[in-house]
Amino acid sequence: MTVPITQDPGMARLDGLPVGTCGIVAFLTARDVEVLRLKALGVCIGRRIEVIRTGDPLIVRAFGTRIGLSAQLARHVFVDVCGYQHPGATPPSHRPESPR
Secondary structure: OOOOOOOOOOEEEHHHOOOOOEEEEEEEOOOHHHHHHHHHHOOOOOOEEEEEEOOOOEEEEEOOEEEEEOHHHHOOEEEEEOOOOOOOOOOOOOOOOOOO
């Protein structure tokens, strides 16, 4: 069961996201040693990740690499879900080109 600790509807706990969902890591609620483990794996604040497989282990894709996370560790990762339109948000006037 996902327990929300934020009122932002665009924010979600990683272990509660379905396969194919992407998000930007917004914050981590783990202890220091667990945060260091997540960072060593490449799961850090600002990183875009995509859920590849749910369960235990949960598998995400980050920077082109698949990363397996225990369900216990994944529940400490909160992401801003990609594509979520916050109510009242103004769409961007243009999107910057991606670097080549």
